[in-house]
Amino acid sequence: MRTLILLIGFLLTPSLFAETLPRHAPVPGGVALVEFRAAADVEPLARYQDRPVLVLAHEGGYTAVVGLPLDAAIGTHDLEVAWGGNGRSTIPFEVTSKEYATQHLTIKDQSKVDLSQADLERHWREQAVVRDVLKTRSEPLPALDFLQPVPGPYANTYGKRRIINGQPRNPHRGMDIPAAQGTPIRAPADGVVLHTGDFFFSGNVVYLDHGQGVLTLYAHLARIDVEPGQRVVRGETIGTVGASGRVTGPHLHWSVYLNRNAVDPELFLPETTAAP
Ligand SMILES: [Zn+2]
Structure with missing residues (x-):
């Protein structure tokens, strides 16, 4: 059985990758930048709501660039990360509300x-x-x-x-x-x-x-x-x-x-x- 490794997602420092990443806006219709660390010696495959997500590698870890649907629920969402045959991680992140006109x-x-x-x-x-x-x-x-x-x-x-x-x-x-x-x-x-x-x-x-x-x-x-x-x-x-x-x-x-x-x-x- 695969080990479930639960990691806590944390917010990216906005200045670090400002030139190459969209802005972090974890709201419905926004983009969540979800950072996580390497948990195995292989490239991670990340999924959100059963679809593959863009992952960028950088020194010390990875950033998932998650597109959030306009009808996303407010609250905790999960990014699922698979490390080849070496286990999985679930990385929770928060989606906050935004009112659109x-x-x-x-x-x-x-x-x-x-x-x-x-x-x-x-x-x-x-x-x-x-x-x-x-x-x-x-x-x-x-x-x-x-x-x-x-x-x-x-x-x-x-x-x-x-x-x-x-x-x-x-x-x-x-x-x-x-x-x-x-x-x-x-x-x-x-x-x-x-x-x-x-x-x-x-x-x-x-x-x-x-x-x-x-x-x-x-x-x-x-x-x-x-x-x-x-x-x-x-x-x-x-x-x-x-x-x-x-x-x-x-x-x-x-x-x-x-x-x-x-x-x-x-x-x-x-x-x-x-x-x-
Ligand atoms: Zn239009």
Whole structure:
């Protein structure tokens, strides 16, 4: 029987890895940086809610970069770490609450709010494609100090609860950056183009794979400049801002996925000095 080693997770000193890690924000839709020490002479495999998690090695131990779902429960969560055949560790960490604002939106095209049967079926097919895309987990170690893909204000656009034409809808699992139609969109980090498509709600989309379950999505594009399988480097143009899909105007919708959870992209950008 495998030995269960219970370790106590502790918070990372924020200054230590500020250049390479997202900010520690253990809230629903945030990122928990969970530090643990080596318990065996092998590389650890970490899982959260049964999905593999990005783990970065550093002197003296490891940091798991855990993406928390927007509907995460407040309280103690567990990171499960396996050390080859040499036992397991359970590392508890705390998720604290965060209140997200409610946003009322008016979509002029009511057929994009009350979907026809054909549009609904199209949306379901697209959701199945997205589920497959999000399962991607490639080997390269991702760089996590992201470039902002287009310039513009973005504060607190992630996580908003949405009322669209008076009807409650899914909360917003990405960042919205308003920008003029045709503004170039830059890759925030090196990666590979995972998928491109034209979706009912998201319009023209590009998914990038940065490695180890770190994926990014760009939606509502006017033009897509890349093809699946293509390598992109940090700063390279992947398409242009548009208003395709269900939108109120031209903007970039940007989502960042960690272990299949869309987390707040703001945590990967340099901290702004602007008032919240
Ligand atoms: Zn959006």
